[in-house]
Amino acid sequence: MKILNVDQIRALDESTIKHEPIAPLNLMERASLGFVNWYVDHFPATTSTKIFCGLGNNGGDGLAIARLLMEREYPVEVYVVRYAPRESDDFMHNHRRLKLITEDIKYVEFSRDLPTLRHNEVVIDAILGSGLSRPAEGIVKATIETINRAPATVISVDIASGLYVDQANQPDDVIIEPDHTVSFQLPKLAFVLPKNGKYVGNWHLVDIQLHKRYIDLAPTPYYFTQPREARLLLHKRERYSNKGTFGHALLLAGSFGKMGAAVLSARACLRSGVGLLTVHVPQCGYPILQSSVPEAMCQPDGHQTVLTGTSRISSTPPSEYSTVGIGPGIGKAPETLTMLRELLPTIKKPMVIDADALNLLSENRELYAQIPKHSILTPHPKEFERLTKPWKDDYEKLDLLRDFAKTHKLVVVLKGAYSAVATPDGEVHFNATGNPGLSTGGTGDVLTGVLTALLAQGYDPVEAAVLGVYAHGLAGDVVASQRGPIGMTASDVVDALRWE
Numbered sequence: 001m002k003i004l005n006v007d008q009i010r011a012l013d014e015s016t017i018k019h020e021p022i023a024p025l026n027l028m029e030r031a032s033l034g035f036v037n038w039y040v041d042h043f044p045a046t047t048s049t050k051i052f053c054g055l056g057n058n059g060g061d062g063l064a065i066a067r068l069l070m071e072r073e074y075p076v077e078v079y080v081v082r083y084a085p086r087e088s089d090d091f092m093h094n095h096r097r098l099k100l101i102t103e104d105i106k107y108v109e110f111s112r113d114l115p116t117l118r119h120n121e122v123v124i125d126a127i128l129g130s131g132l133s134r135p136a137e138g139i140v141k142a143t144i145e146t147i148n149r150a151p152a153t154v155i156s157v158d159i160a161s162g163l164y165v166d167q168a169n170q171p172d173d174v175i176i177e178p179d180h181t182v183s184f185q186l187p188k189l190a191f192v193l194p195k196n197g198k199y200v201g202n203w204h205l206v207d208i209q210l211h212k213r214y215i216d217l218a219p220t221p222y223y224f225t226q227p228r229e230a231r232l233l234l235h236k237r238e239r240y241s242n243k244g245t246f247g248h249a250l251l252l253a254g255s256f257g258k259m260g261a262a263v264l265s266a267r268a269c270l271r272s273g274v275g276l277l278t279v280h281v282p283q284c285g286y287p288i289l290q291s292s293v294p295e296a297m298c299q300p301d302g303h304q305t306v307l308t309g310t311s312r313i314s315s316t317p318p319s320e321y322s323t324v325g326i327g328p329g330i331g332k333a334p335e336t337l338t339m340l341r342e343l344l345p346t347i348k349k350p351m352v353i354d355a356d357a358l359n360l361l362s363e364n365r366e367l368y369a370q371i372p373k374h375s376i377l378t379p380h381p382k383e384f385e386r387l388t389k390p391w392k393d394d395y396e397k398l399d400l401l402r403d404f405a406k407t408h409k410l411v412v413v414l415k416g417a418y419s420a421v422a423t424p425d426g427e428v429h430f431n432a433t434g435n436p437g438l439s440t441g442g443t444g445d446v447l448t449g450v451l452t453a454l455l456a457q458g459y460d461p462v463e464a465a466v467l468g469v470y471a472h473g474l475a476g477d478v479v480a481s482q483r484g485p486i487g488m489t490a491s492d493v494v495d496a497l498r499w500e
């Protein structure tokens, strides 16, 4: 699913109006009805509902929503925030229609006009939408602050008032902090950026049949991966297959005190369909890996506690494996850096690079050029900052991410809520699955195992990253639904991996 920018969203509305064709007012009615259908599904008709409307089309939506809810006998109060002398045409039209069914529309010009908001009621925020062009001030600001202080449940129409669709807000901007955002048809970039979490709440999309052809043709670097789209990437397992069909992966992982990372990663790799797996670990990890992951072959390093790449029992060079995954728990010993330095130029196929392998790279940036093209790197934000530089906001971080992936021809998975998969072509695919239960040690090691398995099976690296990140997050969601997010462990995530 595409994520469009604010100009495209406006053009999409216009294209729908022109090509369907549909009158602007009827499109507003459709959007408002979409919101109301969602609302009716979530809140009973006894819910005391206060709707705050601005003077633009977001406010017009609010007025139409008020009328539609009154027709359904919800106890509704309407407040029009009068911050400007002029209203939009569609606002005016909906204002007239609402006046036909109620005399009781309240106007907020001064703070004293604001009502008291209680915990058992719902506030619908239709003050400002995608037309936001400057920070909230005056009575708009006072209204937003009052709503944010209130114990009521808050639902924003389309986007929280005060939040920009696709550009950074300033730290002192006043923005609605909703419990839910109900938006129209397509997600907005603002919804998937970590710093905006409290200005979005849980977000939901209602389909208002905007012009499909416009969406299909609209150029954008940003996508949001839906379950249907991720599942389409899954390769079928052929009936006449054998373990050779699904590749032989080499995983370089673990060091003294961090063998758990190797175990988790290896288990996840095996749970993700790899044909054969060899894990190269320091000698101290040999008995651990052999006993806890019997399905994997284990190759002890020449060194007792860290990886050096040498092995007395190995005759197969890393370049001969279907793919190589490196990083979980390896530490940053000088011998391990030497191993990485020697390894990279020999590998000609995309590989997976995570954790301390990324940190070693960031401390030795001359190695960037040696990373096999289209390899998958899986930094969390701190690791990504080490690989690049600090950013001032999430938008600058996104630019850095796209730039880094393009410049070095890599697939970069920037992990977190809505993990972002950046491609060598400059696209970014945000992931829909996952939850805060995954914020626990070892889940990143699990992801490395998953991605290594997919590359070994011959998946295209971008598809491997999009599908792997999706399946990893989904496994986290399955665990959260069974035992709640708080008690989730990385081992649970491995066990919940499913490929169907």
Ligand SMILES: NC(=O)C1=CN([C@@H]2O[C@H](COP(=O)(O)OP(=O)(O)OC[C@H]3O[C@@H](n4cnc5c(N)ncnc54)[C@H](O)[C@@H]3O)[C@@H](O)[C@H]2O)[C@@H](O)CC1
Pocket (backbone or CB within 6 Å): 013, 014, 024, 027, 028, 029, 031, 032, 054, 055, 056, 057, 058, 059, 061, 083, 084, 088, 127, 128, 129, 130, 131, 132, 133, 134, 135, 136, 137, 140, 157, 158, 159, 184
């Ligand atoms: N265009 C369409 O066909 C549709 C639009 N829809 C709704 O329309 C909204 C966009 O409508 P508008 O473009 O009128 O935008 P808004 O409703 O966000 O209002 C923009 C108006 O407010 C002013 N403004 C911007 N920032 C302000 C600030 N900080 N303080 C005070 N005034 C400010 C602008 O100058 C402009 O006059 C969407 O968010 C959505 O809710 C929906 O009804 C779906 C269909």
Ligand SMILES: Nc1ncnc2c1ncn2[C@@H]1O[C@H](COP(=O)(O)OP(=O)(O)O)[C@@H](O)[C@H]1O
Pocket (backbone or CB within 6 Å): 380, 415, 416, 417, 418, 419, 433, 434, 435, 436, 437, 438, 439, 440, 441, 442, 443, 444, 445, 446, 447, 472, 473
């Ligand atoms: N709040 C969250 N919502 C969704 N996914 C999350 C969240 N927090 C963490 N994750 C996921 O959990 C994993 C954590 O990886 P990482 O930070 O490398 O942990 P570790 O180093 O402990 O293995 C990533 O895949 C990340 O996307």
Ligand SMILES: [K+]
Pocket (backbone or CB within 6 Å): 058, 125, 126, 127, 128, 129, 156, 157, 158, 159, 160, 161
């Ligand atoms: K709003």
